[in-house]
Amino acid sequence: MKKIGFMCLLFFLCMVGVLYAQEEMKIVYFENYHPFSWKNDSGMMQGIMIDVLNEAIQTQMKIRISHKGYPWRRAQKMVRNGDADAFVTVPTAERRKYTEISTEAVLTVEVTMFTRKGHPKIGEFRKIKTISDLKGFKLLDYIGNGWAEIKLAGFERELCPKMDNVFLKLAKGRGDLFVQGSQVSHYTIKRLKLEDQIVEIPNVLESTSFNLCIGKKSSYVKILADFDETLRKMKESGKLQEIYDKYK
Numbered sequence: 001m002k003k004i005g006f007m008c009l010l011f012f013l014c015m016v017g018v019l020y021a022q023e024e025m026k027i028v029y030f031e032n033y034h035p036f037s038w039k040n041d042s043g044m045m046q047g048i049m050i051d052v053l054n055e056a057i058q059t060q061m062k063i064r065i066s067h068k069g070y071p072w073r074r075a076q077k078m079v080r081n082g083d084a085d086a087f088v089t090v091p092t093a094e095r096r097k098y099t100e101i102s103t104e105a106v107l108t109v110e111v112t113m114f115t116r117k118g119h120p121k122i123g124e125f126r127k128i129k130t131i132s133d134l135k136g137f138k139l140l141d142y143i144g145n146g147w148a149e150i151k152l153a154g155f156e157r158e159l160c161p162k163m164d165n166v167f168l169k170l171a172k173g174r175g176d177l178f179v180q181g182s183q184v185s186h187y188t189i190k191r192l193k194l195e196d197q198i199v200e201i202p203n204v205l206e207s208t209s210f211n212l213c214i215g216k217k218s219s220y221v222k223i224l225a226d227f228d229e230t231l232r233k234m235k236e237s238g239k240l241q242e243i244y245d246k247y248k
Helices: 002-021 048-060 072-081 146-151 163-171 182-191 219-237 239-245
Strands: 025-030 037-039 065-070 086-089 099-116 139-142 157-160 177-181 198-215
Touching: 025 048, 025 072, 037 048, 037 065, 048 065, 048 099, 048 219, 048 239, 065 072, 072 086, 072 198, 099 163, 099 182, 099 219, 139 163, 157 163, 163 177, 163 182, 163 198, 177 182, 177 198, 182 198, 198 219, 219 239
Parallel strands: 025 065, 025 086, 139 157, 139 177
Antiparallel strands: 086 198, 099 177, 099 198
């Protein structure tokens, strides 16, 4: 019995050694993207993406990871240049040039519209059913929104430094609409205390997935198949939904 106990202890110590001997996987994020990823007052990253990846990669796959937040363009450049391993975002043709992308979605976002309460064109906004219907309206957006750069190319868009600035400007009537994921928008509106000034036009223009994108220069590209299988199991067990529900 003592021998069995010793062997179990030895196995455990070996597994811990493997976990901590390897170089950590460096994951970067948009630093101000509530509730998906943001930097708290202590400078630590938190949010849905961080919780999902901690559970999937660190807890279940036994790979150490670090989370760092930056302006979004900088975060993407770090993965492109090989200075970071991965980020989570919308798959695009451009991003496929320098990353390998998971099949399973880390999260799925429904894209809707937001405007200020009492906007004189709100009746027209409610008739919008497709992205092409947005033409003719002044859209507010933030720098580095990859989805909008593709889907809203050719539209009139006034860019702000951050998403917070978009909602503050929208509340002042300095634009018609902001097209964005419903979850992140509601969270941001609540945090900025703009619930009485901003209203959602709940027509779903698109459902889009946010996937794990690992740089082709990263040694962690090889984990994607295992990551997809881990996410599928988390979805089946209800663990993914449990994480999402924490941020409602």
